[in-house]
Amino acid sequence: MKLYAQHGYGEAEKINQGLQKGIISGAVYSAKDITPDRLNNRLSEIAASSPSAARIFDPQYYVSLIGSDPNIRLGKLEEYPYFSIRRRSQLESNQLIADELRKVIKFQISLPVTAIISPNILISRSFDSVEAVIAKNFIRQAKGIYEQFSDNRPLYVTLAVSREALIDFTELEAFLNDVTLLNSPPDGFYLLVGARSIEARTDLYHADVIANWMLLNYSLKINGYQIINGYSDLISPFLGAVGGDIGCTGWWSNLRIFSMDRFAPEATGGRLPVQRYLSTKLLNRITFYELGALRRIIPNVANELSMDEKYEGEPERSIEVLQSWEALSSLLATITASDDSSKNLEKCAEAIKSAEDLYTSIKARYRLDPKSDDTHLEPLQEGMNQFKKRAEI
Amino acid sequence: MSLEPPKAEEIKATFPQFQEVYFLNKGGFKAVYKIVVNGKPEAFKIVYIPEVSGVEPEVNKEIKKESLGRIAREIKILNDCKCPEIVKLGTIQPTVVVLNRREYVAYSEEFIDGNTLREFIRQSMKPAEENLRSLFLSLLKAIRELWSLNVIHRDIKPDNVMKLSRKDRSYVLLDLGIAFSIVDTPLTFDASNRLPPGTYRYLAPEMLQPGFRESLDFRSDMYAAALTVYEYAAGQHPLAKSKEDLIATLSRIVRESPKSLREYRDDLSPFLIGTIDQMLKKIPALRPSNINMLIGKLEENS
Numbered sequence: 001m002k003l004y005a006q007h008g009y010g011e012a013e014k015i016n017q018g019l020q021k022g023i024i025s026g027a028v029y030s031a032k033d034i035t036p037d038r039l040n041n042r043l044s045e046i047a048a049s050s051p052s053a054a055r056i057f058d059p060q061y062y063v064s065l066i067g068s069d070p071n072i073r074l075g076k077l078e079e080y081p082y083f084s085i086r087r088r089s090q091l092e093s094n095q096l097i098a099d100e101l102r103k104v105i106k107f108q109i110s111l112p113v114t115a116i117i118s119p120n121i122l123i124s125r126s127f128d129s130v131e132a133v134i135a136k137n138f139i140r141q142a143k144g145i146y147e148q149f150s151d152n153r154p155l156y157v158t159l160a161v162s163r164e165a166l167i168d169f170t171e172l173e174a175f176l177n178d179v180t181l182l183n184s185p186p187d188g189f190y191l192l193v194g195a196r197s198i199e200a201r202t203d204l205y206h207a208d209v210i211a212n213w214m215l216l217n218y219s220l221k222i223n224g225y226q227i228i229n230g231y232s233d234l235i236s237p238f239l240g241a242v243g244g245d246i247g248c249t250g251w252w253s254n255l256r257i258f259s260m261d262r263f264a265p266e267a268t269g270g271r272l273p274v275q276r277y278l279s280t281k282l283l284n285r286i287t288f289y290e291l292g293a294l295r296r297i298i299p300n301v302a303n304e305l306s307m308d309e310k311y312e313g314e315p316e317r318s319i320e321v322l323q324s325w326e327a328l329s330s331l332l333a334t335i336t337a338s339d340d341s342s343k344n345l346e347k348c349a350e351a352i353k354s355a356e357d358l359y360t361s362i363k364a365r366y367r368l369d370p371k372s373d374d375t376h377l378e379p380l381q382e383g384m385n386q387f388k389k390r391a392e393i
Numbered sequence: 394m395s396l397e398p399p400k401a402e403e404i405k406a407t408f409p410q411f412q413e414v415y416f417l418n419k420g421g422f423k424a425v426y427k428i429v430v431n432g433k434p435e436a437f438k439i440v441y442i443p444e445v446s447g448v449e450p451e452v453n454k455e456i457k458k459e460s461l462g463r464i465a466r467e468i469k470i471l472n473d474c475k476c477p478e479i480v481k482l483g484t485i486q487p488t489v490v491v492l493n494r495r496e497y498v499a500y501s502e503e504f505i506d507g508n509t510l511r512e513f514i515r516q517s518m519k520p521a522e523e524n525l526r527s528l529f530l531s532l533l534k535a536i537r538e539l540w541s542l543n544v545i546h547r548d549i550k551p552d553n554v555m556k557l558s559r560k561d562r563s564y565v566l567l568d569l570g571i572a573f574s575i576v577d578t579p580l581t582f583d584a585s586n587r588l589p590p591g592t593y594r595y596l597a598p599e600m601l602q603p604g605f606r607e608s609l610d611f612r613s614d615m616y617a618a619a620l621t622v623y624e625y626a627a628g629q630h631p632l633a634k635s636k637e638d639l640i641a642t643l644s645r646i647v648r649e650s651p652k653s654l655r656e657y658r659d660d661l662s663p664f665l666i667g668t669i670d671q672m673l674k675k676i677p678a679l680r681p682s683n684i685n686m687l688i689g690k691l692e693e694n695s
Contacts, residue, residue: 174608176678177599181610185683222671224683392650392674 001240001336002026003329004054005321006231006250008262009033009075011042014251014321019050023325026054026114028190028230028248031083032063032075032263043112054114054246058190058230059083059104061119062160063263065091071265082107082119091121091134094141101138101145109149116151117190118142120158122260124194127161127171135159136178143184154187156228159216160258162194167208169390172215180223188226188245191216197261198254205376210238210383211390217244218341218391231258234283234376236328237351238384240336241344242391249328251321275320276372277311278327279303280334283355283380285324286372288315297365301358303327342393345384352381398424399492404437407490411437420552422460423570427504434504435483439490439497440464440570464498467569471502473542478535480505480555480567505565507558510551510625517628522661524563525626528554529665530691531564532618537684540611545573549617550595551624573609594633595620598647598675611684612677619672619680627657631673647675664690 002025005015011034018024027046029039043055060077064086077083082103090096104119120138123131142157159179166172193213195203203209213235220227221243228246229239233256236247249255253273254262276285280303286294288311294301302308307323310316315323335347359374387393401414404426408414413429414437422441427434442460464487471482483501490499510528513520520528532549539546546569553568597613599605624630631651633642651673654666668687672680681687 173676173678177608177676180678180682181612219676219678222679222681224681224686390676391679 001236001244001332002054002246003236003325003332004028004056004228004246004248005325006030006248006255007033008250008252008255010251012318014318015046016049017318017322018325019046019053021322021326023322023329024053026056026246028056028058028228030058031060031077031080035076035079036081040111047112055112056115056117056156056190056228057108057111057113058117058158059108059119061100061104062122062158062192063260065121066260066263072263073265074263080107088121088130088134092130094137097134097137098141098145101142102148105142105146105149109151113153115154115156115187116146118146118155118157118186120160122160122162122192122194123165124162126165126168127175129165132165132175136175139179139186140182140184143182143186146186147184154226156188156190156226157186158190158192160192160194163196163203163206163209166193166212166216167206169208169212172212176216176219180219185225188228189220190228190230191220191244192230192258193232195257195259195261198257198259200259201257201371202375202379204235204257205379207379207382207386210235210379211386214238214242214383214387215390218242218387221245231256233257234278234285234328235380237283237331237335238348238380240332241348242341242387244336247328247332249324251324272317275315275317277315278324280305280327280331281354281358282372282374283331283351284372284374284376287369288313290366290368290372294362294366298358298361301362303330305330345388345393348384349381352377352384399439401426403492404428404439407492408437408485428501430484430501434506435485435501436504437483437485437499437501439492439499441495441497461498463570463572464500466572466574468500470539470542470544470569470572474538476534476538477562478531478564478566479538479569480565502567505555505557505567507555507565510554510556510564510621513556514551514625514628519628519658520625522665525622525661525665526691527563528556528625529618529622529669530688532566532621533615533684533688533691535566536611536614536618537688539569539572539614540684543574543576544569545575545609545611546614546617547571547573547600548592548595549614549621550592551621552592554621573606575609593639593646594630594642596643596646597677599677601643601647610677612680612682615672615680615682615684616677619669623651623654623669623673626654626661626669629657650675 005018005024005027007027007029015027046053046055068085101118108116120135123135139157146155217227217239227244229244230248232239232247233249274287276287277291278285279301291311305326307326310319336344338344355377398419401416405411405414411428411430415427417425417427422443424439426437428437442457468487481503483503485501487498487500490497548571555565595617597616600613632645654669674680
């Protein structure tokens with residue numbers, strides 16, 4: 001599995017540096033945080049400086065249905081020619097869906113992207129809903145519309161689903177049976193799993209969510225699709241283990257968890273979060289000062305990767321995401337190396353077991369911040385077990 | 394109720410244009426004869442339209458309508474199919490015929506000189522990987538052809554696959570008698586009170602769910618094709634056991650994961666074993682649905 005940068009506000013040199021260091025293989029740009037002109041320039045610059053890097057654009061069409069909320073923060077999204085606020089009832093028309101697909105695809109055709117992402121809405125409540133029917137129509141029509149442009153770049157269709165919808169296995173099964181049998185199949189899926197808020201980490205670190213997210217990757221891969229997992233952050237290795245091709249993460253917490261919260265008004269007066277260090281051995285991030293303290297008593301908490309030296313004291317903020325990318329890439333290389341899912345799942349199990357052992361050692365000697373603790377391990381383990389049962393592995 | 398098939402002489406007496414008639418086999422309400430007509434052999438099939446005792450005349454009328462509808466559908470599909478992996482129609486057009494005071498529908502198919510896979514399985518043959526790939530490829534091509542006509546075979550099993558001694562046509566799929574069309578009017582009378590038609594040991598798990606017709610697709614045939622290849626390779630069905638009752642078999646189909654083909658044939662390639670195992674998953678979305686990709690891979694490695 002490869003890792004892409006999930007772009008957002010405050011890019012600066014982060015993506016350039018990540019690409020130059022070879023710790024990311026591409027970037028997914030977000031319409032909200034970049035103007036159309038600037039987007040075009042940035043994609044061209046990356047094409048020139050890192051020709052092999054994947055350059056992808058998330059049109060963020062899924063915001064259309066909540067765009068009429070007076071408190072919504074659309075950012076630069078309003079400047080994009082394809083963007084309009086829509087009501088769900090309007091999208092019950094297949095013709096309008098075709099028109100929307102055409103507009104979004106046409107816009108991307110003119111960009112120096114390496115793949116096209118077709119738009120979709122968010123399935124917010126259930127796979128057995130009007131939203132899901134609309135989403136399936138977006139998926140079904142995408143390739144046909146794209147073929148009208150005679151473009152030969154791969155087409156990925158967006159499948160955005162809330163954790164509430166994803167959690168129901170029976171409905172997911174029926175939905176998967178439908179979307180794996182398309183008359184005009186795209187090349188792949190751009191998969192987004194939404195939490196209720198960017199702070200609700202437990203929304204995604206939930207056994208059913210992890211199991212079914214893995215199942216989505218596994219099923220789509222078996223059926224010949226490429227899969228880009230947006231905002232998958234530290235769940236990426238588990239998705240890559242069962243077929244996911246790409247994982248994505250960014251520099252703010254809202255680029256590590258997909259949530260429509262990203263378009264809500266920002267809380268004012270908050271402090272910048274403490275810089276964190278992604279420990280491949282804990283499968284989690286800890287604060288830089290926790291790392292400093294632990295290094296003295298349990299040295300193997302560190303990854304032994306090149307960015308570790310930047311964490312001797314308080315690291316610069318721009319370093320944090322580079323360290324995350326480096327660590328996550330290393331984890332992906334270890335866990336997702338085989339084409340055999342069973343072997344990768346064994347690696348996942350080993351990683352969880354090692355993390356549990358390491359946490360046990362830490363607990364005896366140091367008290368971690370709640371965000372740094374081991375509460376993620378149980379849902380990862382249980383999610384993996386449930387996945388194996390559902391996938392009959 | 395089983396059919397006592399008419400004797401070959403009776404057939405010859407009714408169809409004097411047949412130069413030769415030999416009884417071949419029977420199954421359910423069908424009997425098959427080898428005939429020679431215009432100097433060429435053909436398979437002559439007669440299908441008995443049963444009268445069910447103890448039911449209202451209206452019910453019998455519906456059952457007869459269903460049976461005739463199935464024959465008409467089978468003939469239409471065979472007529473539309475062009476690929477060599479599916480049996481072809483013969484020269485005798487469907488006709489209603491009375492033999493021994495019983496009414497049959499009779500028609501002919503090409504005569505295929507070979508044996509069914511069932512016969513090879515009974516002989517405890519251990520087919521080589523090359524043969525298994527060839528069988529798998531033939532079944533996938535047949536399923537692809539049927540799906541292009543919006544049809545699902547629904548009865549792929551070793552008994553309905555003939556092995557030929559020809560290199561250009563190694564395996565042929567027979568018997569579209571219970572084929573399902575996703576675009577035509579349903580034929581099954583009183584469907585909600587009946588188990589799905591087919592041979593229970595080869596039913597895909599989703600066919601045992603209520604309302605399965607609504608979402609049925611070619612992946613059910615892929616499942617049955619994988620079962621057929623598995624059974625031919627291993628010499629035994631992965632889920633059904635002999636002398637086990639129907640409910641136990643159906644329960645295994647729905648709940649139990651089959652043993653990997655590797656358990657019986659560790660000499661086969663990981664690709665073939667992996668693909669067969671994957672196509673036996675309970676959830677259709679977990680079976681590879683890209684037939685062209687699978688055919689390409691099998692042809693690449695043949």
